[in-house]
Amino acid sequence: MIKIRCVLFITLLISFQIFSGQKSTIEEVIDKITQKHFEDSQNKGLSVGIIDGDSVQFFYFGGKHIKEIKDVGPNTLFELGSITKLYTVHVFNELEKLEVISRTDLLSKHLPVEIYEGKKWNNQIRLVDVITHTSGLPPFSSTRELEAIKGFNSEDPYKVFDSNFILNTLKELNIISNYGTVSYSNFGYGVIGYVMQEVTSTPFENLFENFINIDLGLTNTYLKIPEEQFTNVATPHKGDEQVPLIQLYNLSPAGSVKSTLPDVMKFLKYYLDTYDTSHHTKSIVSDQYPNADGIVPLGWGTIRKNNIDIFFHVGGTYGSNSIVCLIPEKKIGISILSNSNLNFSLSSVIWIASISTPMISTPKSSQIPFSSASMHKFKAV
Secondary structure (H helix, E strand, O other): OOOOOOEEOOOOOOOHHHOOOOOOOHHHHHHHHHHHHOOOOOOOEEEEEEEEOOEEEEEEEEOOOOOOOOOOOOOOEEEOHHHHHHHHHHHHHHHHHOOOOOOOOEHHHHOOHHHHOOOOOOOOOEHHHHHOOOOOOOOOOOHHHHHOOOOOOOOOHHHHOOOOHHHHHHHHOOOOOOOOOOOOOHHHHHHHHHHHHHHHOOOHHHHHHHHHHHOOOOOOEEOOOOHHHHHHEOOOEEOOEEOOOOOOHHHHHHHOOEEOHHHHHHHHHHHHHHOOOOHHHHHHHHOOEEEOOEEEOOOOEEEEEOOEEEEEEEEEOOOOEEEEEEEHHHOEEEEEEEOEOOOOOHHHHHHHHHHHOOOOOOOOHHHOOOOHHHOEEOOOO
16 A cells, blocks of 8 residues: 655765765765665666756766666656645746735635635635645645545545645634644645636646746656656656656645756756845745744755755655755755655765865764754655
8 A cells, every 4th residue: 555654854875974074076975875875776766966156067877767777867857756846936936026926925815715714724824834834734644644535545645636625625624733833734735736826817737837847948847747758757666666656636736846857957056046136036045934943944944054054855756756955155056866765865965065165064964953844755655
């Protein structure tokens, strides 16, 4: 039976005490990371991208289906899982620029009156609360939660999220018990997708195409992979078992993006290039919203090391895992994509960054102060 679980994103793969104090090139670091990655014979493919100022480097390892057939390359499509949420926030931000929506809007402003009438959260939950996972909306990230939904099918667990599910769930929600506290919610991003569709009278897929595919030029980034691109898919793996691409239906804004490494790096570079010149770009990455657990940015996770802000997000599906990282102050961006259901180490990303930025020392695993909003990842295994 397929299990849906939300796990803490913790440093698992690499013991960096082994490498601390060593002077290494980026290539040497990548080599050590891939050696560690492929020590597990079940791992198949891996792509690593690094932005350092104006330089962008790409590294490809393993296979789309079998590790020994080394066919992972620039056209290989990986599932991004919850990194999708960064793309959803980007679409939201573009609509906010057009003044058709605001992060400070009450959620109820964009819902039919019969959904929120008489509810205690009517004048409480804002859209920014939903985006920062502090709204108190249900997560729908465990098997137990999904199995309780009428119509649940373990072979296609997210099919229950049809066009009526979001509104019906909100209508049945009377009390928000943990408003203002970080509680990761895939459902919340389904709600944000619904709201954006309502204010624009445009399907989310079309909004994604306009603001991601066309405006950013990400022509190899998809919510649903076209048939002619199937041969480029890095087949997701749970151990040695091939598993299907995830289908999220109306939760698509939470985790449906598939993309190539060059497109992911282009997305990160957009944020690095516009960070100092665009208020809206900077507001997505670094605006901080107080809550009961501290502060949370819009969509991104954050840590601070040696007075340098590091922003990141992780993503996982049934059989894929990924991580992206931005260090705007140093113009560094990093992405690691894999078609195996393993956990990546944030330490590995920081370590790669430290090669370009000596001020960022590699932390011990136990010393990484995660923002609590960022310690969870979307996992569908």
